[in-house]
Amino acid sequence: MIPRAFEYFDPATLEEAVGLLEQHGEDAKLMAGGQSLLPMMKLRMVSPAVVVDLWRLPELDYIRRDDGVVRVGAMATHYALHSSPLIRTTLPALADAARVVGDPLVRNLGTIGGSAAHAAYNADYPAVLVALNAELLAVGPDGKRSIPAVDFFTDTFTTCLEPTEIVTDILIPVPGSGARSAYLKLSRRGTDFAIVGVAAALTEGEGGHCADARVVLTGVGDVPVRVTEAEEILQAGPLDAERMAEAGEAAKRNLDPPSDVQADAQYRVDVSGVYVRRAVAAAWQRS
Amino acid sequence: MPMIGQSIKRREDLKYVTGSGTYVDDITLPGMLYAAFVRSPHAHARLLGVDTTKALEHPKGIDAITGAEAYPLAGPMPVYSYREAAVIKKPDYRCLAHDRVRFVGEPVALVAAADRYAAEDVAELVEVEYEPLEPLMNPDESIKPDSPKLHDNLDNNVGLRIERRGGDMEAAYREADFVFKRRYRMHRHTGTPIETRGCIAQYNTGTQELTLHCSTQIPHILKTHLSEILDFPEFKIRVIAPDVGGGFGNKLQVPPEVVALCLLAIKTRRPVKWIETRRESLMAFLHAREQTHDVEIPMKRDGTILGIKSHEIVNAGGYLDARISGPSLGAGMWLPGPYMVKGFHVDIDAVMTNKCPYGAYRGFGSQMGALVIERSLDLIARELSRDPVDLRKQNVIKETPYKCVTGHEFDSGDYMAGLDKALEMVDYGALRAEQARLREEGRYMGIGVAMAVEGAGWNTYTAAMAQHYVPTLDYATVTMRMDTSGNVKVLIGDVACGTSHATTAAQVAADAIGLPIDTIEVVEGDTAVTPYDSGTRAARFSAVVLPAVAESGMALKKKVCRVGAHLLEGAEEDMEIVEGQVQVRGVPGKSLPVSRVARVAYSEVATLPHEIPAGLEATESFKAPMSGLCITWPYSIHIPVVEVDIETGTVKFLRYAIVHDCGVEVNPMVVEGQVVGGTAQGVGGTLLEEMVYDEDGQLLTTSFMDYLIPTATDMPSFDVCHLQTAAPQIPGGYKGMGEGGCVYAYAAVVNAVADAIEPLGVEITSTPLSPSRILELLREARG
């Protein structure tokens, strides 16, 4: 509960921030909302010598739509996301996820960029970002680059970012007509991390069919787990309750989730099936 | 208008909601150092060496103390004995480990540094050499005769053995048509006060006084124990408990950490502050509840319960906490519940393992007794194809007072009426029909019924202090001091830890003296100004302390009236005090404000006759009636209604009805707060909270991310019905209360969940009921 000593910077520009990261290398850690970083520092699980706080960079804190893309600044808070009419109407799964992250205190300070960069295996956003085909923009000493969400998460608590890179924006294509999505999470208490979370992004086709399905799970692997077999089942015929249940069963196959004090692996497998079915149903019911 | 019985707002709340309370960590003393403990990372290891050299080379490292250094300076931690609770040999439990470490988190050394951050850095630099040993985590293993011993000075790993017999168990077996047998297992969890433990110890070289600001429920008892442990004159020790952010019985502990802190304060001659982190608290503050019961209940086919017998095994952890026999005995002695049984027999073994020591926690063991009998009744009802409520009605005690085979003398109340009321609140008949209808739809609703008698106020603490059994009874002493303006301070040796003493004691004092409540203030927690008291424990405040408040108030009133009688030229017997006026009964207009009387008693003493003493102060004691183990017997019936999602194992509350009788209620709102708060804690303990150790003895639940305490969003709304049967032996008719909710909720919620999924072939005999455990049970039932 008592961190080791560290030096604190709050740069006024992105360039300055990148410069600090370059200068201090592995010794430095970025801080966004501090909702993951500070608890780990207090438990002395990490002890960066230098903390670079991003709070003074307004260009990282925004939510807007540019043509066919919803753009979200890395410093947009969970609260800003779930209360944004734009996100609620165009990307309901993202609003669903933002609404169930932690508690109001966490949602007021924690950010989507911080959550993505932290890359906890049971965090809510990663599954949604993969399901919605998001891209993350990062800036570093060599300039900007764009990383598809599927490639961004490489292991639990690990991303493809270099220590000197900063996530600046998250870009999500505006879904076409007939698209609907939902994120559904099972946790012990209202405020806890997911035991399993399911993001379902569906597109309605002809005659009650689902023309496109992307179903991604959190909490059941080191990175977000896309259940393609289940997706295929969802697209193979009219999407009714039976098909959703079948997809749920299919999602359980090949999962290799972890066990922890909240739930053992077998439990995670069992409820993954149930939650895939329920998340698909929740998305499908949205119009 | 009398104050007793009114739901006035809590007088302490302004302070709390405006953030102007003072907790230990809000206090800074001049020259204060900050302490941090070095704690064992091993569940079991030989301690080969502790070297503080490097730590003290840190620029901010001031001083340190190790187990070897502390050993000759501080005696063993105390262990209480109750009657027949023979602590045969005590583990050598010291403030800092000296030969072996016996649980993860056990304090090994203590350092002091110039600030809190540095203290942590300095502690990290202490070098400790361990030789890891095989940990013993399972009491079923460590109780075996060939198990390695955790303490060299014990004959085996049984730290405490209690055998209790009552009634005629042989007759019960003789008359039985069958014997119901089960093994129950209750999981380890504990109270987690929002304010963790904390203390500032200060030694004054000039006065040779040791002063502690300490978050505790027992300032006076702590003082007595510290005097013994440190061989320090008791009158030179002062313990001040400032605002206490939750206690739950855990803070009845005499913390080894506080003993070590005193040694360091004496050594450094500077005040030293220790504020426990949450991680430390979860690892090394007391744990509770973990027990198994091998139960036999001789039964008649017609549903008559003849007796109850259990072998109770308590996982006592690495050392015996002072109060280990309390929750052990608490479970055993509550086995018969509020039912008529002929025979009773319990053998209790508190077994040493490599877990955190086991201590007191709200309910003091009685919830395990309640769980065993209430769960068994449901299972027996199923075997006999009877309705569980019906079986309870057949066996419940019909008339009070009732002498239970355990020796308990249940003082008053109508348990059957309470049960009927609770059934009416949920419309039991309709609920069963609804349950049947939902089952057709594949939905699993469960109705849990639990009823229990709670012992409030334990007559045992002085015996406990004596460390061998002597017959005793509880008592409280209260001083009332009126100032020169006619306001009164009520001095009580207790400590409020969410228990509303500043409100309820003022209500009782106001009525006893006849003063408006805003002229009365309650002062607690400082041993230098309050009378000796056994502390905030065992729901004794209303049963024992409030009667003392009333007696002391009446004594003060008498003194005021005596001065008033002189001033009004009336007879003392004719005086009364109404709304702050001393007046002659029946003579309107012949009156004086109490403030005037006070002024005379203090400042115009020369105008009073010589026989009337100066000043206005009274001290009175109330001694509890000698009625067995406990003093009063509140009771309660809980009926939670839940729905279990059989796909995820999650439990949702649909209703929660509570009937509660704690005698005369001084403040019904406060009572309701205690009932609801306790029930919430019981629900959390049943469904969410569990201290999980792995096979190597590492605690996995070391933060609130893993150890799940219930939050508002996890709670149902509770419907509470208050019955008030006056306690016959207590002036004022109060019974203790405050632990109950936590006691009954456990059995009731387990029964509700079990009732929901019983048609799927599941039998629940252990806790916790986490979703993953419920699915596991369902999986097993499906085969």
Ligand SMILES: Cc1cc2nc3c(=O)[nH]c(=O)nc-3n(C[C@H](O)[C@H](O)[C@H](O)COP(=O)(O)OP(=O)(O)OC[C@H]3O[C@@H](n4cnc5c(N)ncnc54)[C@H](O)[C@@H]3O)c2cc1C
């Ligand atoms: C009580 C509690 C409950 C929680 N419950 C949940 C939950 O249910 N679901 C959930 O998903 N999360 C939960 N969280 C975590 C929360 O979502 C955090 O807000 C989030 O994980 C981190 O965001 P942050 O802005 O606070 O980042 P920080 O904690 O400041 O940083 C996290 C990590 O990301 C790095 N980082 C931050 N910003 C950037 C950036 N722009 N570019 C590159 N690296 C960056 C930091 O260096 C650090 O390593 C909970 C946290 C708490 C304290």
